[in-house]
Amino acid sequence: MREQRSYPTDAIILKHTDLGEADRVLTLLTPYKGKIRALAKGSRRPGSKKAGHLELLCYSQLQLAVGRTFDVVTQAQAKENFFHLRNDLWYMTCGFYLAELVDRFVEDRMQQMDVYTLLLDTLRTLDADAAELKKRRAEGAEPSPQDRDRTRLLMRYFEIYLLTYIGYEPVLRNCAHCGTELKPEENGFTPTLGGAVCPQCSQLWSQALSLNALKVMRLLQRTEWSHVPHLRLDLRLQAEIEAAMHSLIRYHLERDLKSWGFLEMLTVHTS
Amino acid sequence: MSDVAAPVAALVEELSKLPGVGVKTAQRLTFFILRSPTDQARRLAEAIIRVKESIVYCSRCYNITETDPCSICSNPGRDQDSICVVEEPLDVLALEKTGVYKGLYHVLHGALSPLNGIGRKDIRIDELLKRLVDGSVHEVILATNPGFEGDYTAGVIKDDIKNKITVPHMKVTTLARGLPLGSDLEYADEGTLSRALEGRREM
Numbered sequence: 001m002r003e004q005r006s007y008p009t010d011a012i013i014l015k016h017t018d019l020g021e022a023d024r025v026l027t028l029l030t031p032y033k034g035k036i037r038a039l040a041k042g043s044r045r046p047g048s049k050k051a052g053h054l055e056l057l058c059y060s061q062l063q064l065a066v067g068r069t070f071d072v073v074t075q076a077q078a079k080e081n082f083f084h085l086r087n088d089l090w091y092m093t094c095g096f097y098l099a100e101l102v103d104r105f106v107e108d109r110m111q112q113m114d115v116y117t118l119l120l121d122t123l124r125t126l127d128a129d130a131a132e133l134k135k136r137r138a139e140g141a142e143p144s145p146q147d148r149d150r151t152r153l154l155m156r157y158f159e160i161y162l163l164t165y166i167g168y169e170p171v172l173r174n175c176a177h178c179g180t181e182l183k184p185e186e187n188g189f190t191p192t193l194g195g196a197v198c199p200q201c202s203q204l205w206s207q208a209l210s211l212n213a214l215k216v217m218r219l220l221q222r223t224e225w226s227h228v229p230h231l232r233l234d235l236r237l238q239a240e241i242e243a244a245m246h247s248l249i250r251y252h253l254e255r256d257l258k259s260w261g262f263l264e265m266l267t268v269h270t271s
Numbered sequence: 272m273s274d275v276a277a278p279v280a281a282l283v284e285e286l287s288k289l290p291g292v293g294v295k296t297a298q299r300l301t302f303f304i305l306r307s308p309t310d311q312a313r314r315l316a317e318a319i320i321r322v323k324e325s326i327v328y329c330s331r332c333y334n335i336t337e338t339d340p341c342s343i344c345s346n347p348g349r350d351q352d353s354i355c356v357v358e359e360p361l362d363v364l365a366l367e368k369t370g371v372y373k374g375l376y377h378v379l380h381g382a383l384s385p386l387n388g389i390g391r392k393d394i395r396i397d398e399l400l401k402r403l404v405d406g407s408v409h410e411v412i413l414a415t416n417p418g419f420e421g422d423y424t425a426g427v428i429k430d431d432i433k434n435k436i437t438v439p440h441m442k443v444t445t446l447a448r449g450l451p452l453g454s455d456l457e458y459a460d461e462g463t464l465s466r467a468l469e470g471r472r473e474m
Contacts, residue, residue, distance in 0.1 A: 015386045021291045046451055052460030056386075056419035081462045086419065089426035096385045096423070103386070259385040266430075 006065040006074065009033065012119055013058050014099045018044065025070065026054060027103060028062075029119060034110040035103070038062070039070040053078040057085070057095050059120060082123055084130035090266055091130040094151055097259035098122060098158060104253050105166050114165040122158050125225060126151065152238055153231065157220045159245045164221075168252050170245075171195025172218050177204055184211055189244045191251035206247065213240045279305065331402065333378045333395050335360045343376060350374040353410040356399060356428065358382050358421065362414065374410075377402065382415055382424040396428060406438040413445045 011028040014035070019025050022044045028036050043051045053060050053076035063075035085091045102119055106112050133147055163170060174181050175198035176190060188197040188205030196214060197204055216237070220228065233241075250256060275283075279301055287297035304312050328334070329341035332354075336342065343349060343363075353374035357363055363376050381394040391397070402408065413428060415421035429443050448466035450459055459467075 017387065047454065049455075049458040052463050055460075055462065078460050078462070081460065083462060083465060086422060086462070089423070089430055092419070092423050092426060093385075100386055258388050258390070261390060262383075262385050265391070265427075 004066070006063060008061065008063050010079070011060055011062050012116070012123070013054055013056055013060065014103045016040075016054070016056060022048075024054070026073070029102060029106065029112075029116055031113055031116045032111055034112050035106045035108050037070050037108070038064055038073050039067065040073045040076075043073075050076040053081075055081065057082060057099060057123060059123070080124070080127075082127040084134060085123065085127045088130045088133070090148060090151070091126050093259065093262050093266055094126055094155060095123065097155065097257070097263060098126075100257050100259045101159070101162055101249070104255075104257065105162060112165065115162060118158065118161050118165065121225070122154065125154060129154075146232075149233065149238065150230065152242070153216075153220070153228070153233070154225065156217070156241055156245055157225055157228065159249065160217065160220050163248065163252070168194065168248075170217070170221070170248060172214065172221055175201060177201040182214070186210055187214060189247070191247040194248070207244065209244060210237070210240060212237055213244065216241055217244070332376045333380060333398065334363055334376060348373075352408055353412065354399070354402065354408050355412040355414050356425075357414050358416055358424075366414065372412075374412075379415070379424070382420040383427055384420045384423075391427070394424070396431065399428065400431060400435060403432065403436050403438065403441070408438075409440055410442040410444060413443065417446075417448055 009028075009030045009032065011030045013026055014029055015027040016024045019039070022042045024040045024043045026038050026040055028038055030036060040050060040054050042048050043054055045051075050073060054073065055078075058078050059080040059082070060076050060078045062073055062077075064071040065074050082095070085095055098119060102115060106115055129151060137143065160170060171194050172182075175187075176193035176195040177197050178201055180198055180200070182196055182198055185199065187199065187209050188202055188207065189195070189209040190197045190204050190206045192206070193204065196209055216231065216233065246260065282301045282304070283294065283297045286292055286300050287294050289297075292300070304315070325337055326335050327337075327339055329336045329339055329344055331340050331344045334341050334343065338345075350373050354377050355366065355372060355374060356377045356379060357366065358379050358381060360378055363378060366372055366376075377395070377399045379394045379396065379399070381389055383389055383391065383394065399411075403411070411428075411432065413425040415425045425445055432441065432443055447470050448463060449470060450456070450463060450467050456464075
């Protein structure tokens, strides 16, 4: 059979870097080929017909021609461009964060259908939330700090599932060290062991993990997002869960994520 | 390139570092310079040195200039109460060519991009805020590039102005989004089209 020279694929644009005068190298997440890099020639020219369909975090249908180093984008048509997400600073930052997480965790050319679906669903949720918030504001609702709580929880949900699909599922049922079932009491959390640690192994704790934090994390782990109830978590609890998840991510990636600083900046302003 | 004279090889190597210039083009340029009159080559060399030695950043708008403050900032004929914020010095050139805008500029030298590691400290946002505190500026026009990163940068600046600058009657505006001249509707993406619809106006 003759080798295929060009193929169609859906893709979410995770990242772009400028190349040469008017080209861009895109990092794409595709359903069947996983994370790939592709060249978008001339996409920085003002008249480019493709550029608008190849924006960051766009969900597009592409036609790619097989190339030597990079496959080359020959056609692009945006399927969903998450218009509402793009109009709100907070949701944009969350979008950046999702893209950075996926880009860091997913290896090149490994099919990751679960991660693909997760990212797409999460972006859709963010976009819908952004649209709803805009509608409420237009009707005269006052902006409140609680607006962002739901999104913060969604970020934790995304982190837990992403880690699980990649193979680093957080251990939250049994002690990550001795394996005994965790009791409803204050436990600890140790990223190097990959999850929660019981009080008997407390010499290995990196941080304490309150019962409520453990409960929320377990709830997220076993529930689909559409069924996660609207929880009212106080700021301390939110921060505790975030710190635990971030330390786990930092341990696996051996680095901090750049979007964390940006998310923090927005949090400081509003509190 | 060991079989050509060392100075020629050196020039080819330097030229091929330029954007859009590969080894072949660099060779062509080198041999053109080699054959051209000496004073022409000297003018080229001097122009390159001059551009590095005499160009500084304007201490107010951070545009590239020979004199500080730059010719736009020091021109009393320009509206002192509006600042147009752009990403690169080339954007100033583009806007100046229109001849429509008569105010001042502020060059950020980049756009925020968490994915490429460009944060607040890498571009000149704080310098912009410093120019706004005294209250003489009444309109800030955010003219960052119309992409995700440019929009994001504009969002951050707007947020900063809202939170940190307490000047009455400060207007923050952004450039209109729409269809480029001479383009085809059928190729336009939904984002551009929907913004073009939002910004439609009566004829």
